[in-house]
Amino acid sequence: MSEQSAARQIEVTLPDGRVVSAGAKDTPYDVARAQRLEGLETAIAARVDGTPWDLHRPLPGSCHLALIQPEDPDALEILRHSTAHVMAQAVKELFPDTRIAQGPSIADGFYYDFHRDTPFTEQDLAKIESRMRKLVKRGLPIVRHEVSRDEALRLFEEEGEPYKVHFVREKGGDVVSYYEQGDFRDFCRGPHVPNTRRLGAFKLLSVAGAYWLGSEKNEMLWRIYGTAFPTKEQLEQHLERLEEARRRDHRRLGRELDLFSLQESAGGGLVFWHARGAIVRQQIETFLREELERRGYRFVITPHIARDTLFRTSGHYDFYRENMYTLTADDEEFVVKPMNCPGHVQIYRTGLKSYRDLPLRMAEFGTVYRYERSGTLHGLFRVRGFTQDDAHIFCRPDQLLDEVDDCLDLIATVFRTFGFEKARYELSVRDPADPGKYAGTDEEWAAAEDALVRAMERRGLEHQRLEGEAVFYGPKIDVKVYDAIGRPWQLSTVQFDFNLPRRFEISYIDQESRQRTPYMVHRAILGSFERFFGILIEHYAGSFPVWLAPVQARILPVSDKVREFAEEAGRRLRAAGLRAEVDLRSEKVGAKIRDAELEKIPYMLVVGPREAERGEVSLRLRHEGDQGPMPLDRFIERARDKVARRALDN
RNA sequence: GCCAGAGUAGCUCAGUGGUAGAGCAGCUGAUUCGUAAUCAGCAGGUCGCAGGUUCAAAUCCUGUCUCUGGCUCCA
Missing domain, CATH: 3.40.50.800 (Anticodon-binding domain)
Incomplete structure (x- = not known):
């Protein structure tokens, strides 16, 4: 440390508002100790100007400083990330031929991906876990190092870690940080807990294959999942929640309560609704039908198969082909419908539409079939044949806001009825960097977005704006609900579609006798009856309210x-x-x-x-x-x- | 689709080369009972499927089907 920099002083604002001066190379730890900040012994990390920061990383300059304690919401991520590192260290100690890839913290815990010729077994997990406990006991300092990119490359090449080399090349800047505890080094942004002893309670949960970088073209790595919490009690609570989720599993309850089955003889992802399940579904359908009819929706019914030309015009044949079932008869090709929209547009196309005919709200409990890869099928949640509570609203520009507003009202009514108390609204809009890849004009996108935002604001609904998350044909609102044990489920969607009206050239005649293209809104409240039924079973843990109960x-x-x-x-x-x-x-x-x-x-x-x-x-x-x-x-x-x-x- | 694990009675599971088992459910009979399991008896199986090894396969091998967990929340 040069005398000059040691002499230079910075100003640090403490949580209690005091402003103290510190050396330019001082770390949060130095300042906290000098100022006798409370809880330094238990702190997980520091917060510098709101950003989590290692306790032993020099402060960037004058700043606000606070300590992050284990119970702090930000602590969990750091704790889990550090636990993932310690797990990787344990794995490398036990299985030296292992190459490490990456190991972040995730919503419910953490994982780490490894390359190894032989898979990890359940017994290995137990071994790794006990080795981790030893590492915790040894109290290894976790130290941040900053080196040049070249030096980092050399380091990980020397260690024989090709995946790390890849990350340094891809993601590293001029200066690269890595963390070290004992003999273990990992390219990492941090921050981490200062010492392995600071880890909380953890448990390794499962091992599974995962493609390198998530691409099927790459080799498969071994992923070990685990979870970690500040205290043993919290970990046990979490494991209890997992147990509760298992108890509520709709596949198990579906069999025990004789609600539905999936039959090997029929094929995966095809649902047989038993009498008791069918009663529940009929109650839900009746409820929705009443609501929709009250709101001016008109029910339609469209065929399950149609000539391929219909889906060529809609564009599905090009971009959705691998998900469609097709069949041939009399040298003609037919498509089993994967979506209801082209059918509804056909109905719209019959007869000339006047501006007075709009809005036209066309609803169908439409059964669709989509080929899903066998490995993705899962109970009622991911199936190949399902019935959507689908509707398409065709309307004029001046009707947009009211139509979106009514969709939101319908959504709120339905959620309330089923007892979903909390919901989250997400607005997906265009990627401003790439406006070329979208259907529809700028004006249309602006008008649609405006209607979506204003409708939500009118109802006082907070929403999250997701830039670039919109599908190519229009902006949308997605709604997630939280079930009885706090798990989120994506249910409703309200989507604008600027693509289909053009492809099918639908129109209406406005007041000045001009031909206009109507706005088209696609919306589903429950998504599919199958999936929603699964969610409801888990939400109620099989105890349906009286109106839905198969036997009351x-x-x-x-x-x-x-x-x-x-x-x-x-x-x-x-x-x-x-x-x-x-x-x-x-x-x-x-x-x-x-x-x-x-x-x-x-x-x-x-x-x-x-x-x-x-x-x-x-x-x-x-x-x-x-x-x-x-x-x-x-x-x-x-x-x-x-x-x-x-x-x-x- | 890929990786791993698992498929034995309706369900939950035991059985690791030598005669397929238990509990619950089911059926039959007895019991006629007051707020979370009455008693007894009986029946129930292509051990997922197809090949192979072996004197002998639920068990070992190969293939196949189905299911389960996972396959970027990301240094």
């Missing part, structure tokens, strides 16, 4: 002596429009209750001689237990009210 009430006679009353009560419930059953098995009530609870039936009605005499039922609510006796009529009233209001509680 089950009558549980205490003994055969009240069989007649039980059957009569069952008839009355069904006559009142409720889905009710009578459990006449020669089992004890306890067993009948247990089975009804396991089937997640919302209402259990216990009847014995007492109830039979008075025309009552003893109501037991799912998950809540005995509510005591009440007249049968009053129960019917209550149940019908819950159904009519589509209430979320029982």
